[in-house]
Amino acid sequence: MFDIIIWGGACISVAGLVGLVWCILRVMKARRSNLSDDELRAAVQRVLPWNLAALFLSVIGLMLVIVGISLG
Template sequence: MLQSMIWIGTALTLAGVALLGYCIFVVARARKKGGTEEEIKARMQKVVALNLVALMVSAMGLAAVTVGILLG
């Protein structure tokens, strides 16, 4: 049971890190496109919610791994 918690937590953490990488890619592409500061800011605002979700998923995964290790 606890070993599966560690593996599920690892999967969640990796998914969160992958989403963070995607957010970085989107923002870098938005900056590379150029434009006015307001246009760039508007493009980046669209990624903020996804970035927060990615951080939460990654944190939940790390918490699951920690609990699995401490209880195991």
């Protein structure tokens, strides 16, 4: 039972990590394209909600892993 919680949390955490890498790559691409300051700021603001969602997924996944380990 607790193995499911641990592995599910690990999968959720990996999904969040993939999202964080995607956000980093998007911002790096925007920085390399020599945008103006306002355009770069708009690009970063578009990525920010995705970044926070990915971070949230990672945290929830790690919490599930910790709960599964401590209860199992």
